Amino acid sequence: MSIDNTLPASGDAARERVADRELVTIYEISKILTAPLDFHTGARQLLAVLTAHLGMRHGLIALVQGDGRLHVFGATGAVFAGSPAVLDADQGLFGQVLKSNSPVVVPDIAREPLFVGQDRQGRDGVALLAVPIRDGRRAIGLLSVDRPPEDNRPVRYERDVRILTLVANLLGQSWRLHRKIAEEREAHRQETRRLKTQLKGRYRVDNVVGMSKRMQEVLADVHQAAPGHATVLLRGESGTGKEAIAHAIHYLSPRAKSPFVKVNCAALPETLLESELFGHEKGAFTGATSERKGRFELAEGGTLFLDEIGDITPTFQAKLLRVLQEHEFERVGGNKTLKADFRLVAATNRNLEEMVQKGEFRADLYFRLNVVTLFLPALRERKDDIPLLVEHFLARFNKDNDRAVALEAEAMDLLLHCNWPGNVRELQNCIERAATMTRSDHIRADDLRCFKGQCFSSMLLNAEQNRCTPGGSFLAPPHPAGQPSAPPTFPIAMPPRHHPAAPKNGDDRDDGEFPPAGDGGIAGIPEREQLVAAMEKCGWVQAKAARLLNLTPRQIGYALKKHRIPVKRL
Template sequence: MPKSTVRPGAEIVGESAALKEVLEIAQIVARSNSPVLLRGESGTGKEFFAKLIHDSSSRHEKPFVKLNCAALSAGVLESELFGHEKGAFTGATSQKEGRFELAHGGTLLLDEIGEISAEFQAKLLRVLQEGELERVGGTRTLKVNVRLVCATNKDLETAVAAGEFRADLYYRINVVPITLPPLRQRDGDIPRLAQKFLQRFNRENGRSLSFAPATLDILSKCEFPGNIRELQNCTQRTATLARSDVIVPQDLACEQGRCYSPILKKAVAEQVGKGAIHGLARGETESMGQPCDVGVFAAETVMGQSGLIGRERLEQAMATAGWVQAKAARLLGRTPRQVGYSLRRHGIERKVF
């Protein structure tokens, strides 16, 4: 097979300082075989960064294998990762190699690592410690050599404190943590990404659409709580419904920096309770065509349930940032408001540092 001429990380688009910083870290980390934990909100491109690390490493000619651990039971996950022998369980009609075997010599990405059950965490830890495994239903010990990259949008420190995630597994996978910035912290990257997604749409659909400058200006002011994934969805939907080859602001379901997403509004309302629902209802009905400011609303009101930062992680970031909340927020991949909220919840004062 001819060697690919595509440069590592070509899929990652942007010129912002926040993006360049994590790209540099990823390139440095790629030189070693240390386990990496990619952190960040949903839709920030963790899989692309895992592939960048693999393609920039000495393992780049070996397999890059990935598995999303979410919603898989311990039994299914064990079979997927470790493989199984014929007859190991009902439906096992043939021998199957697991993802560890398939990734031998290369890189294994375990996405949504924070969702695996306590039962399976112990089994995974053993394989990571000893570098060997047995297939389900098998007795032969197999040696495996993989570079492990894990990804999560969960606060694992809080999960460890709550007894939901093993501390020993956490330290095993969190050797080199990299926090990916949300789209709202990547100044100037939204227009570049939107252009990329539109070019892809044009190629796939034989179109020649383009954005009017005013349209890109509006997009750049949007929050996009779903980050790159939401921007891609918005671009594709807008392009599909565009009435002419030039996409003007009227073609967007987004105006004045406000993301118009009924599904997102509903999800946020369900999370924050009746008070939020009433607030959303007011935002939707006060004036026709003026959508609720869902991006800011989600960041501020859902914080109480999903935005609390673990105490130890927060203290380390604040110490590194010299008690400057904005700098700590960048280190943590959070907003200054979330940092301030977490400081108050934990009762942390400056004298701690």
């Protein structure tokens, strides 16, 4: 049923019903235009709402594109459904709307000379209303609907024109937003292509994503060390990609056609680890029903990767030392000496130098492992690689799940401001979680946990840093890149922590690293009274308080914990 625009002045109740229906219509349309839909889908749903709520029979939404012609983005009804997808923007009624930049009302289409032939068929007494869609003051398209006759009563169209003008304004704002997002996405794609072009001629490894200066230094060292036979020790935080680098060393070496065998030393107790590496003879222990080759034998001619080597016990360290020195060993329960030709690549996230000083790691094994040492940077030290990593993880997710999920610019900006204590592994999990849970094909900022204050990785980072010796960490090389270092003396001191240059403005602040509760204030973080006042003003909604104080939701969440402020549930 359509709106009765001929109500008498005394029909207050009827006018209220009409106003309520119009308000509901605008509300439903605003929900459609703010939903994460493509513009074509939103336009079609909008016309369906106008038809259902306001009784407008036919509808058309068209926008002027780069070729200067009107492109139809949505159409409903028997008349417009068969219209061509591209219309002339200079001729007819639609051209008149665009040129005048004002609404046009045709009370009876059958009597309008601008409509001929099929345009008039079945439309006796039907009115047509067309309003411009504007970008600022300029008409960029139009919204057109049909109004069927109202029981032979005279109809005033002022109310319809006002409603359609409001809807057209919402359409114009939505189109600007979609166009901005598309432009940002295209700029991101071009930047990614530019970065990939820059990679040509640089050091590259197929299974490693990274073009930042720090990663290029690592990949240069990988290409330099891979052709040799020396033992390689990979150092870095958990999740920095040590296993991927180990694979790269193997496949860039002359041993690439031979096996790559890996063992996680932290995943097995000492007795099982010994059997796993050395193998065992039949009857060596309960359950040893047959002879079994160990990983040293299986890696014959290839590469053996020992991950988390800093977690092996002192007893097993002595057994491992002989194998690394002589490449000779005996199976568990056997007395025959076997030889194996393998290249060792080891990895650890532990501070071996500190362990040597405490007597927890053998010094001779340390020097045997510390031949070629590669330090892998944490993700927070190579944030230039985050866009490439995100694209890589999304491409893998889309391929595995047959989807086409993309990341919006605001979400990317949020990712670039995180510290990522879990490094590349944490970023991968974050992208996979957001892509899985988003209800559209776009990952927005509010799809990420840190936007909602539900990510506590910055506190994990601080806890990890507090476990280290003050002023030092084994994760960074002892001297800046390009500067020679003097040979270490024993006992070995921990290399100093790498400190990146301090940010010069608030936009580049490292928003996850704050002092623990009880420390003095820090620039940009509000004092307790200011924070409580902001939270009270915003109804204890952390995202609103963050915008009020020009902070990120992560910072607000940490500041609340720093000052031990309980969050009120209103």
